[in-house]
Amino acid sequence: MRKAKKVGVLTLLMSLMLVTACGSNNGATTKENANQPDKTTTEATVATDKKIVFGFSQVGAESGWRTANTTSIQDSAKEAGIDLKFSDAQQKQENQIKALRSFIQQKVDVIGFSPVVESGWDTVLKEAKDAGIPVILTDRSVDSTDTSLYVTFLGSDFVLEGQKAGEWLVEEYKDTTDQVNIVELQGTTGSAPAIDRKEGFEAAIKDHSNLKIITSQTGDFTRAKGKEVMQAFLKANKDIDVLYAHNDDMALGAIQAIEAAGLKPGVDIKIITVDGIKDGFQAASEGKINFIVECNPLFGGQLMEAVKGVVEGKELPKRTVTEEGTFTIEQAKEALPNRKY
Template identity: 70%
Template sequence: MQKTSAACARRTVLTFLATAGVLLATGLTTAAHAADKSFTMGFAQVGAESEWRTANSESIKSTAKAQGVNLKFSDAQQKQENQIKAIRSYIAQKVDVIAFSPVVESGWDTVLQEAKAAKIPVILTDRGIDSKDTSLYTTFIGSDFVEEGRKAGRWLLENVKPKGDVNIVELQGTVGSAPAIDRKRGFEEIIKADPHYKIIRSQTGDFTRAKGKEVMEAFLKAEGKKINVLYAHNDDMAIGAIQAIEEAGLKPGKDIVIISIDGVKGAFEAMMAGKLNVTVECSPLLGPQLMDTARDVLAGKAVPKRIVTKEGIFPMEVAAKEFPNRKY
């Protein structure tokens, strides 16, 4: 009787362990599947205002396709109201995660509160927002725009030595946008160390080549040969300005030193032609980092509130060597 009871007990224990093992294995498989399965992302893009933005959109689209992510993509055409409309549409569609590059810094609280109420995580890419409630977004992936401005300012102070006043004209990005605000702030923070460096004109070129040319024409008409340096908040505006400088009978890169930001292929071509002096890198290839971060967020993993991309600075002298390595 005791032997029979012991045998029954052993069988019960073995059955329990086997069942537990199956359940554990099933649980692990389910968890792994949850981490690997596809998800739906709603992405609200700023627009297609520059080479940089085109490369940024392509990086996001191609990465989503390669990873099997169901991507819903919208182009705001540089208008905040279009982005807000797109985000509300994504909320209504009950996407798993929303990502966007804000047209401007302010005015997002209401729509992001709606996303929060719907329990849809929000990831900022490329540009940040100005909000006291940081719980409205999960993380911000992108460049340090202030540091980009500082890099531009440091290059100027190190490479253009004053023989008197150094007169600078500035082509700003879209009014109210994070890169325009921060790139200006970082640049001014550095050049204020020497009163010889003076910004004599500053106006928005809206990050576009056409507007950059138009505003530079106005600068040249107003200031002429007094202009020593052009600081453009992106390469496209700088390339537009180069056209205006040449049409005015001046030599870009020589008569007027040109500093810009982004590091697109067009800027490297201009540097190789001797028409642009330096570009500060701002990588648009955020697709892989965005998708990886979204997966981590949806899996419940902790992610940093701020994820800064690593970038360099490229003067004219290294353009030819670096050009074959450029992916955008």
């Protein structure tokens, strides 16, 4: 019996030791787990550290302004640590629509694009909205009445740019009642800057009957086309006082045509232009362009901040206007050495 009792006590002691040992192991495991990152926290960190994928469709490379804009976007994306999927539409709307649909299929986080023209975007923008991918417009707007199809529009006020150009012209000819013949080189037909810069300019000069646009034609924002169209203007009418070009590149092409015709740009024909690229400033410093309305292409940093803001769920303003100035010949001379584009 004593032996049986001893065995029983021994068994009980061993059981207690085993329970205690298991309790110690559990305590050790808990301590180790406390030092390990929580699974939920780890997953959240991974999600936060995941690169934002941004699909961007550019109009093309039709001008010095556009090239500077592209460089600004690409460099800013790299600096911001954003994975940029870039597409050049070569000034064709069908190429841009294909690019946007490709971005949707790739399930990028945000889509951005500078529309070739204003109309014809609703269908593809609805596809992006249905896929849950926010869209940011840059530089140019769309004419959709459904503003829910895009988050924000970042760019210039093209109407104001045209208005500034017209106001300078009114001031320049305020002391004359003689008719002033104006020719206009428009941007790409149907594009926002072409429509708006024309509208703003005409609004500024409408109360001055002596300021008359005698002909207006698209130069597609390119130097080659600007030269070609200006040649046609000069053949059709020798009495041209002013050229209003919707961008510097068309004006620079037109200058070649004016000089080839034996005339002095900036003197025989006064030139007003929009953009403010370095080549335009060079021409202005030489007296060949009389007035430049700036359109700032270096908004890549602002765009990347907007992309991050969208991903973080921040509420962005529907319209963000870039800061811009105007330049006379003397002001262009002064600014030229520090011009970045």
